[in-house]
Amino acid sequence: MEVIYVDHAATSPLHPDVLEKMLPYYQTLFGNPSSIHQVGRQARQALDQARSRLASLFAVSEQTLVFTSGGTEADNMAIIGYALENENKGKHIITSQIEHHAVLHACEELEKRGFEVTYLPVDETGRVRLNDVQKSLRNDTILVTLMFGNNEVGTIQPIKEIGELIENHQAVFHTDAVQACGGINLKLDELKIDMLSVSAHKINGPKGIGLLYIRNGVKVKPVLFGGEQEKKRRAGTENVAAIVGFAKALELALESMTKRQELYQQFAQILTDTWLKEKVEFMINGHQHERLPHVLNVSFPGVNIESLLMNLDLAGICASSGSACTAGSIEPSHVLVAMFGQATERIQSAVRFSFGLGNTIEEIEHVASQTAQIVKRLGQQKEFIS
Known part of the structure; x- marks a missing residue:
């Protein structure tokens, strides 16, 4: 059958062209990109080229991209990392009732640590109301995290309008774009987004690789501790093969x-x-x-x-x-x-x-x-x- x-x-499923692009980094170009010998330098070159390609496709600068193990880690890094780094500015966060559990459970964890979270309702189409966002903003609000497109019903949130609404507020704006990436044009250069999470396995890339875009000037506390990879923002040996595959997958998706x-x-x-x-x-x-x-x-x-x-x-x-x-x-x-x-x-x-x-x-x-x-x-x- x-x-x-x-x-x-x-x-x-993994796109055949993505698999072909990844295979050399499992077989012959398998080096640790932190190693200084030639095998390590080859891996570092591939990593840098993939980061540059992804930055170009997202129309952002290379230093704004932090590679993670997927969308969940990217969401956790954005929400918990930003809250812990900036709690001196306030301890109030705004999200919605329809977020992915990677966001909801991260917010619940912060509530256990003394933060206050407002969970916005949605209408029958699954959209938050701009008026609700505006009414929920407080002097101690430090983060607004609302998904770009819902993974269950597909509803796209008014991201552009939300970004403009909070542009002059101290709160930063994070969006989980895992489901939207590759399906619609995210236009990061036109949106007032401070942080954005994406994952490769939703766009015919490999599992186990994602990234968090962090706008220059936004400070996030690391949630993993170890080496000094990713400019000390995310410890752990980079998954070079998956990162190379991620770049190819996004390229194919946008084409x-x-x-x-x-x-x-x-x-x-x-x-x-x-x-x-x-x-x-x-x-x-x-x-x-x-x-x-x-x-x-x-x-x-x-x-x-x-x-x-x-x-x-x-x-x-x-x-x-x-x-x-x-x-x-x-x-x-x-x-x-x-x-x-x-x-x-x-x-x-x-x-x-x-x-x-x-x-x-x-x-x-x-x-x-x-x-x-x-x-x-x-x-x-x-x-x-x-």
Whole structure:
């Protein structure tokens, strides 16, 4: 049975060109970039070239980029590192209720250390309100951290407007752009962003590598201690092969971005048109226009999400839910709860389809028709049992 992978927002396959670029740094150019001999110098040269290429693609200076083990470490470094370094200015942080757990749990850790965190609500599209951001700003606010594009429903936040709103405040602005990177143009040179987290494995790069952009002048306390790598900001031997792969992956993603955006919009249209034709009841979750093109989150009223995902998997379709599985039970997605409330059935029947490398129109047509059949079958079973 052919397996169709539509869970690219969770992780993405390594692009063949990225693998080819990485292999020499596992096999022959394997040196430690801190070593002064020729093998080490070769690794250092590759590291410097990759950093320069990434800086060019992000339109920032090289010294603003700190390599990390992924998006989680980048978020933790930005939030905990900045808070601890600047707590003399205040101990208040603003975030939202729909952030990735790498942000939410970092904020919860800071609360244990005496910081105060405001968790902004969102509207039914998953967007924060500018007025709420403005009302939450205080004299002791030191950090605002709001994600660029949501990993579950794809909603894009008004990042430009938020940055302009707090530009003249002492608070710095961090955004988790892990899901947005490579899918939309981040335009760092035009945005009032002080720190930004990204990860390679969402854009057909390797797992285990990410980076944190830190605007010049922003001071962050290290969260790892050891050597003096990354200008003493992040200890540990740099993952040269992965960094080289990261640069290649972002290059490929930006080159194909417009074409992929159009293709993914076509995929979403195929899914929704098929379900309408098959008379399947569904509701799209997230903003209709300000959204990441590769993410489509849909609720199928009356259908148990665990049963739906299991039946999709049996049909060879790999999709996911934003819900977390704990001790064998599905807990509602914190993102959907923030958008719609705890009581609505909508949060119990939501599935995320996310598109990426290798997906074809034929595959998506198959996903659409199989999903329609499964949803109708599960719905019929429910009616029969009741």
